[in-house]
Amino acid sequence: MSLINAHGITKVYRLGRVDVPALRGVDVQVEQGEYVAITGPSGSGKSTLMHILGCLDSPSDGEYHLDGADISALRGRALARIRNQKVGFVFQTFNLMPRMTIDENVALPLQYRGGFSRRERLKRARALLERLGLGDRIGHRPDELSGGERQRVAVARSLVGEPAMLLVDEPTGNLDSKAGAEVLRTFREVHNAGNTIVMVTHDMHVAAEAQRSIHIADGKIAA
Template identity: 75%
Template sequence: MALLEARDITKIYRLGRVDVPALRGVDLDVQQGEYVAILGPSGSGKSTLMHILGCLDSATDGSYRLGGTDVGTLRGRALARVRNRKVGFVFQTFNLMPRLTVEENVALPLQYRGGYTRRERRGRAGVVLERLGMSHRVGHRPEELSGGERQRVAIARALVGEPAILLVDDPTGNLDSKAGAEVLETFREVHAAGNTIVLVTHDPNVADEADRIVHMIDGRVAA
């Protein structure tokens, strides 16, 4: 059984009286341990699909199973719970909390999840930051870091809860080519360590990093 199984996913945004069909029947399977790139032009529905796969939003129609759980029928807090347990997100704009230190940012998902002492949260954050070569920055604020360092902190935050899947939306879009290459190297290592990754991009060179490329055009997966 695939780790992630999406069937005939549609998403229609309602803007006043206008319906905007963002996804028009997407099928996607991702196996445990796979590294998949979703490649497509701007507006093709990549982020919309990622939000649904990552349980940030629900599909208008279709079915979605993540790690054996039927997610398609979940809403609200039940959906948020699956997201917190199973999904790690990395965004183009890093989305770090400016007033928190690197270590506090990375520990945050564990705080939302609950059930960890402060010491445990710090310990786990420290281990992931060490693994990503960011131990020397634990006490810094995001604004004191380079773009590439910020993205590595965001990757650490995505990994700290040991998610079933890492969802990555255009991770190099805000980075120069050197920092971008380093971040892609980090994903290679994370994948080699056994993590499942789905990465969205409109850059074919970035997509080439993955084991498999899924092309999206106009709300559909191209055959």
């Protein structure tokens, strides 16, 4: 069975009295260890698809299995648990906690996992930061790091809980081309280490990094 198995995913938003369909029956399959890009212009529904695949939102209709678990029916706390265990998010704007050191930032998902002491969480976070070449930055705050470094901290945070997949949203959108290339190299390494990556982007050069692309337009998969 595929790692991501989404079938007939539909999402309808109610805006006042009008129903606005954002997704109209999308099928997505991603295998374990794949590196997939989801592309499409803004307003195409790719963000909505990302939210559903990332278990932040539930589909109005359709079936979604992630790593063998049926997600379509889950809400609230159960969904939060799945997010914590199976999904590692990387955002365009890094979204690190400004008042925490980077090691505390990376350790944060483990806090919500439960069962780890603070010392244990920080130990794992530091090991991961070392692995991504940020060992000398441990103990610093995000605003003391460059954009590329911050995004790599975000990657470390997404990896710390050993999720089933990384869900990446425009990872180079806020970076210059040099830092962007550096971050993309990091993703390549992470993928080579056996991780599944689903990346949402509208940048064709970035999408070219992936093994294959899924193109979304008007809430449907375009060829």
